[in-house]
Structure formats: structure tokens, C-alpha cells
Amino acid sequence: MKQSILQIVLDTPLDSSFDYRWQASDESEAAPQIGQLVQLSFGRREVVGMIVGTSAESEVPAEKLKNVQAVRHQLPPLSAQWLALCRFAADYYQRPLGEVALPGLPKNLRALTTVALDRGLKKLQQSSAAHDATPIDVAQLNPAQQQAADAIASATGFAPTLLYGVTGSGKTEVYLQAAAQILARSENGADNPSQILILVPEINLTPQLEGNIRARFPGVMVATLHSGLAEGERMRHWLAAHLGQARIILGTRLAVLASLPHLKLIVIDEEHDPSYKQQEGLRYSARDLAVWRAHQLGIPIVLGSATPSLETWHHTQSGRYRKLELRERAVKDAVLPLVRRIDMERDKPSEGLTSTLVSALKQRLERGEQSLLFLNRRGYAPVIACDACGWVSNCTRCTSFMVLHKPEHRLRCHHCSLELRIPKSCPTCGNVDLQPLGRGTQRLEEGLQAMFPEARVLRIDADSTRRKGSAQAAFDSVHRGEVDILIGTQMVAKGHDFKNLTLVGILNPDTALFSHDYRASERLFAQLMQVAGRAGRAAQKEGGSASEVLIQTRYPQHPLYAAVIAHDYDRFATSLLEERAQACLPPYIYQALLRAEAKELEIAIEFLQQAAHCIEHDGITMHDPIPMTMTRVANVDRAQLLIECPSRPGLQAFLTDWMAQLRQIKTRAKWSLEVDPVDI
Ligand code: ADP
Ligand code: ZN
Ligand code: ZN
Numbered sequence: 037m038k039q040s041i042l043q044i045v046l047d048t049p050l051d052s053s054f055d056y057r058w059q060a061s062d063e064s065e066a067a068p069q070i071g072q073l074v075q076l077s078f079g080r081r082e083v084v085g086m087i088v089g090t091s092a093e094s095e096v097p098a099e100k101l102k103n104v105q106a107v108r109h110q111l112p113p114l115s116a117q118w119l120a121l122c123r124f125a126a127d128y129y130q131r132p133l134g135e136v137a138l139p140g141l142p143k144n145l146r147a148l149t150t151v152a153l154d155r156g157l158k159k160l161q162q163s164s165a166a167h168d169a170t171p172i173d174v175a176q177l178n179p180a181q182q183q184a185a186d187a188i189a190s191a192t193g194f195a196p197t198l199l200y201g202v203t204g205s206g207k208t209e210v211y212l213q214a215a216a217q218i219l220a221r222s223e224n225g226a227d228n229p230s231q232i233l234i235l236v237p238e239i240n241l242t243p244q245l246e247g248n249i250r251a252r253f254p255g256v257m258v259a260t261l262h263s264g265l266a267e268g269e270r271m272r273h274w275l276a277a278h279l280g281q282a283r284i285i286l287g288t289r290l291a292v293l294a295s296l297p298h299l300k301l302i303v304i305d306e307e308h309d310p311s312y313k314q315q316e317g318l319r320y321s322a323r324d325l326a327v328w329r330a331h332q333l334g335i336p337i338v339l340g341s342a343t344p345s346l347e348t349w350h351h352t353q354s355g356r357y358r359k360l361e362l363r364e365r366a367v368k369d370a371v372l373p374l375v376r377r378i379d380m381e382r383d384k385p386s387e388g389l390t391s392t393l394v395s396a397l398k399q400r401l402e403r404g405e406q407s408l409l410f411l412n413r414r415g416y417a418p419v420i421a422c423d424a425c426g427w428v429s430n431c432t433r434c435t436s437f438m439v440l441h442k443p444e445h446r447l448r449c450h451h452c453s454l455e456l457r458i459p460k461s462c463p464t465c466g467n468v469d470l471q472p473l474g475r476g477t478q479r480l481e482e483g484l485q486a487m488f489p490e491a492r493v494l495r496i497d498a499d500s501t502r503r504k505g506s507a508q509a510a511f512d513s514v515h516r517g518e519v520d521i522l523i524g525t526q527m528v529a530k531g532h533d534f535k536n537l538t539l540v541g542i543l544n545p546d547t548a549l550f551s552h553d554y555r556a557s558e559r560l561f562a563q564l565m566q567v568a569g570r571a572g573r574a575a576q577k578e579g580g581s582a583s584e585v586l587i588q589t590r591y592p593q594h595p596l597y598a599a600v601i602a603h604d605y606d607r608f609a610t611s612l613l614e615e616r617a618q619a620c621l622p623p624y625i626y627q628a629l630l631r632a633e634a635k636e637l638e639i640a641i642e643f644l645q646q647a648a649h650c651i652e653h654d655g656i657t658m659h660d661p662i663p664m665t666m667t668r669v670a671n672v673d674r675a676q677l678l679i680e681c682p683s684r685p686g687l688q689a690f691l692t693d694w695m696a697q698l699r700q701i702k703t704r705a706k707w708s709l710e711v712d713p714v715d716i
């Protein structure tokens with residue numbers, strides 16, 4: 037009987053592979069290969085693992101070796117390159133390989149039955165003919181766009197490029213034309229078929245772009261990968277990518293780990309967006325992994341943004357990345373909006389709106405144009421309070437407030453999801469007159485509707501779009517012109533191309549100016565530019581309003597607003613980078629964060645203290661363990677320990693040794709390590 041030893045990784049925190057024996061079930065069964073999935077029993081569980089090595093012998097005594105139960109022969113193996121990507125991510129983020137490789141696969145691939153896999157494969161065979169679509173007219177690129185598209189498509193080898201283009205400059209068109217050139221080249225037979233990976237920050241941006249891409253590329257199979265897909269769909273799209281049938285793969289951050297055997301170009305739209313960072317489990321940066329992947333394959337990668345991350349900006353300054361610029365809006369006669377500050381100390385708001393903003397809204401309503409009010413805080417009010425005794429609606433389980441959700445008649449904690457009915461009277465003194473403090477999107481909606489009873493007001497936030505498909509429906513109704521005033525959180529700030537929108541009002545951006553997080557101003561700037569960029573995307577109509585952005589602030593003199601008004605990211609980014617260099621912050625230093633959590637804060641802190649002293653650390657700055665700003669979430673206390681190093685390899689080498697020591701520490705704290713943390 038044919039047999040061999042397989043090294044297998046599993047989705048477990050144990051940092052190793054496991055030896056199993058394979059024996060052919062009959063003469064015809066092919067020998068298993070690296071990258072194939074196998075079913076086996078591990079402890080008392082049955083699980084699916086992946087083969088990462090094969091050999092003739094094992095150090096495990098023969099009587100202790102277990103047999104694998106089945107090899108998933110119907111699925112072609114994951115490639116060595118894909119495994120190398122996972123291995124890099126595992127090493128870099130200090131996680132076991134199995135915890136990177138397996139969770140990256142569709143859930144159904146790891147199921148104990150192959151029904152879903154077989155069905156997915158069969159469906160793909162039937163649908164190998166690509167979708168039907170009516171081809172559409174393609175915009176004639178302007179010279180700057182053309183130059184950029186040509187430069188991207190003609191690049192050979194690893195060529196990271198920042199496509200730095202103001203909002204509405206037509207970056208999407210550049211990506212798609214570059215993609216078209218690359219696909220056409222392989223169509224002409226010289227090469228293997230090509231695959232193009234396009235990453236976008238948000239699920240709710242994929243349908244718009246997906247429709248656009250399908251229309252642009254009739255006859256080309258397009259796959260989408262994001263967390264909003266049903267399992268069956270996810271399996272089919274993943275398989276289409278893995279088998280090389282899908283030529284364009286559009287997805288959110290998780291798509292960076294897709295199997296793409298013929299990858300020839302990677303695009304990261306809005307590369308600065310924080311959602312490219314996974315914030316739980318394997319805390320990876322999809323942007324950084326994408327750059328590594330492009331480097332590994334020797335292919336071009338495009339990072340697009342109007343407000344690039346300082347890391348990327350830094351790379352263009354040092355010449356590591358090439359910078360291509362689009363300075364003007366693409367649509368003829370569309371110009372960047374005029375941005376103004378409204379001093380809230382002089383023009384006192386009522387219902388959260390200054391009189392200047394109210395008149396601007398009125399004008400839009402009269403002219404049948406759309407307005408957007410941006411308030412990045414959902415709910416009715418962030419807290420309710422009792423004037424008589426000073427009680428406030430603290431969450432009993434977190435260091436935070438319970439948020440008033442008036443339409444739902446609930447108090448909700450946004451951190452632990454605790455929900456309570458709104459108390460009829462103060463729990464401490466019985467006062468029945470409890471007051472909402474502050475303003476969220478629901479309260480703004482109520483006030484606006486009272487002020488403009490005729491106006492069609494629509495709120496888009498995580499609460500109003502809970503049902504599947506409802507976000508898309510809401511955005512569609514804005515596009516169809518069924519909405520006069522749109523209220524939204526950051527969900528509405530990104531990417532959307534609203535043609536009839538001429539006014540953006542920004543409410544309450546000031547809190548981020550004084551955050552303890554050194555990245556807050558970089559983020560605020562990007563967010564303001566993004567949301568401002570929703571205005572004036574079409575040419576000004578005859579008798580219509582010039583597009584305008586009004587920022588309501590108590591700090592009109594703040595330099596950040598001056599930079600937003602000047603649409604001057606260059607200067608702002610350059611000055612932020614100088615500050616970072618002086619303060620020795622990223623990208624001039626490399627960081628990792630050890631987090632610990634426990635029922636009691638002392639346990640977490642004690643673990644971190646032990647961690648800080650368990651190893652020599654020359655060349656590494658080890659800060660003191662501290663409680664996290666929001667210390668308690670869902671009855672768990674959290675603390676952190678920041679470490680820094682001026683060299684990336686130095687940090688990596690240290691972390692590997694350190695992790696080995698940390699695993700030896702006996703503690704009741706749950707802990708995890710994050711490399712390149714973004715929220716400190
Ligand atoms: P960005 O991503 O840079 O903010 P988009 O790609 O969304 O910009 O493009 C903004 C608008 O400009 C879209 O409506 C798009 O169809 C249009 N557009 C892009 N390129 C051209 C062009 N060359 N001529 C005319 N319109 C264009
Ligand atoms: Zn009270
Ligand atoms: Zn809570």
C-alpha cells in the first residue's frame with residue numbers, strides 16, 4: 037500500500053504542525069500534495085487541516101501516528117506562493133501558520149462534509165461562461181488619467197505606486213483602464229490568464245463598483261469577496277478565484293488572503309482607510325500584506341487616495357513608492373467645493389445647526405438639490421442624565437455610557453451591546469425629568485424634520501441599515517433623487533458618487549482635535565476631505581448652487597481646518613511627518629502592543645509586568661504597563677504594554693524570542709500581541 041507522512045497545520049493556537057500518516061485507500065488514490073486539505077481527528081474533534089509538508093518518516097513513534105481520514109482531492113492544492121504569503125503573515129504577526137491559513141478559507145471548505153465544496157465546483161463548471169452585460173461607453177481619460185493608467189499597466193516587476201488624486205479625480209477609471217490593458221495583454225495569448233485584485237474599504241461600496249466593473253468588462257468573470265456574502269456565494273467566488281476563472285476579484289480586506297494563482301495587479305482604493313486593519317484575531321494590515329504580496333510576485337500595486345496614509349506618504353518621499361498625481365476633478369466643470377468654517381461661538385447652533393448652515397440647507401431645498409449632514413455619532417444622544425442628582429447612564433459593564441436610542445426605546449452600550457429599557461425616572465433620586473445630553477444622528481433627524489417638515493430626510497447609519505440589503509437600498513434612493521437631506525455617519529463619507537449633492541455640513545468634528553491618539557488628526561483630516569469630497573461631483577447647473585462644505589467648529593483657528601480649506605494635503609502631511617519624526621513616532625519607529633485582559637485589572641497588569649521583565653531587551657524600548665483608556669468592556673479589565681524599536685527586523689527578532697517566553701508565563705489573564713498597532 038502507498039503511504040507517506042504528512043505535516044499538517046490546524047486552526048489552533050499551538051504553534052506547530054502535526055504529523056499524520058496517509059495510506060492510499062486504494063491503488064488509484066493519488067499521493068497527497070502540499071497545499072491540499074485533509075480531514076482528520078485531533079484530540080476528540082474531527083477537523084480539516086492543511087498539508088504543509090510531506091516526508092517518508094516521522095519522529096513520532098509509529099504506534100502514536102494517526103491516519104488522516106480523507107484527502108480533499110477534488111480541490112486543487114493551494115499554491116506554494118499562497119502558503120508563503122500565509123507563512124509571512126504568521127511570522128510577521130507572531131501567530132501560528134494554521135491560524136492564518138485556515139480561517140482565510142471559506143467556512144464551508146473546512147466543513148466535515150464535502151457537499152458544499154462539490155456543489156460549488158459543479159456550479160462553477162456550469163457557469164464558466166461569464167455574465168451577460170450590455171457594454172457601456174467608456175469615458176475618454178483625460179491626459180493625467182491616461183498617463184497614470186499607462187504607467188501602471190506598463191510597469192514591470194514590483195512597482196508600488198501611489199495614485200494621489202483629489203476626490204472625484206477619476207481614480208476608479210484609472211484602475212479599470214490599467215486593468216483592461218493588463219487583461220487584454222494576456223488575452224492576446226502571450227501569458228497565462230491574468231487576475232486583478234481590487235480592494236475597497238467597505239462592503240457597501242462593492243455593489244456600486246461591482247456593477248460598474250461588470251458593465252465595463254462583459255465576458256470577464258468577476259468575483260467578490262467580503263463578509264456580507266452568504267456562505268454558498270462565498271465558496272463559489274473563492275473557488276472561482278482559486279481556479280483562476282475569475283479575472284477580476286473585488287473585495288474588502290479579507291480578500292488579500294484569497295488564493296489568486298494568476299495575480300498580475302493589485303489595486304487598493306482609499307489605501308489610508310482604517311478598515312484595512314483587522315482589529316481582532318489576526319490583527320493584520322491588508323494594505324501591508326498586499327504590498328508584500330506584490331513584492332513576492334514581482335507585480336505592480338497601486339495605492340489610491342486623496343489623503344494617503346502617512347506611511348505611504350513617507351515611502352513616496354523616500355522614493356520607495358512612485359507618486360502619480362491627479363490634480364483636477366474628472367467631470368468637466370466639476371470643481372472642488374468651497375470649504376468654510378462656521379464659528380459656533382458666534383453663530384450659536386439650535387438643534388445642532390448654526391443659522392448659516394440652516395440657510396444653506398434652505399437654499400438647496402428650494403433649488404431641488406441634495407445636502408449631506410455628517411455626524412459621526414449614532415443614536416439619539418450619547419448619554420442621558422439627571423439634573424437633580426447628577427446621575428448619568430453609565431454602562432454597568434464598561435467604562436462608557438449607555439447611548440439613548442429613542443426610536444427603539446432603548447439605552448444601548450455600543451461596546452458590550454447591553455440593552456435596557458429607558459428608565460421612567462432617575463434610578464437614584466426618582467426624578468422623572470431625565471435629559472438627553474449631546475446629539476447623535478437620530479436627534480439630528482428629529483430636529484431637521486421639525487424644522488423642514490416638507491423635506492425628505494434620510495438617515496444612514498449602522499442602526500438604520502441593520503437588515504441585509506438595506507444600506508444598498510438607502511444609497512440607491514439617494515442616487516434616484518428621492519432624498520433631500522441625507523444624515524449620516526462615516527458610512528456615507530466614503531466613495532459614493534452623489535451627482536446632485538451641492539452642500540455638505542460637518543457637525544461636531546472638534547473632539548478628534550484633542551484626542552490622546554496621535555493618529556487622530558491624520559484620520560480627521562482624511563475623513564473631512566472624504567466627506568467634503570461628496571459635494572460638487574457634477575458640474576454646477578445653471579441657476580444651481582456652487583458646491584460648498586460648512587464645518588461647524590469651536591476652534592476655527594485650528595491649523596487642521598486651514599489645511600482642509602486649502603485642500604492642501606501635501607503641506608499638512610509633510611508637517612505631520614515632521615512632528616512624528618521629532619516625537620519618534622511611526623513611521624519613524626516600529627511598535628508592537630501586548631494586551632492583556634482579566635476580570636481584575638491587577639491580574640492583567642501583573643502579567644504585563646512579568647512580560648516586561650522576562651527577557652533581555654537591548655535596543656527595545658519597553659514602556660510601562662498601563663490600563664487601556666477604556667479600561668473595562670463587558671466586565672473585563674484591559675491593560676497594555678507598548679514596545680518600540682527603531683528597526684523592523686530588530687523588532688521582529690525580539691518578538692519571536694519574546695513570544696516563546698510569554699507562552700511560559702502562568703497567568704489567568706488572556707493576552708495577545710499586536711504588531712504595528714493603530715489604536716494605542
Ligand atoms: P475618485 O475615486 O477619484 O473620487 P471617481 O473614480 O469616483 O473619482 O470619479 C468621479 C466621477 O468622474 C465619476 O462620476 C466618473 O464616472 C467620472 N469620470 C472619471 N473619469 C472621467 C473622464 N475621463 N471623463 C469624464 N468623467 C469621468
Ligand atoms: Zn437623579
Ligand atoms: Zn457596555
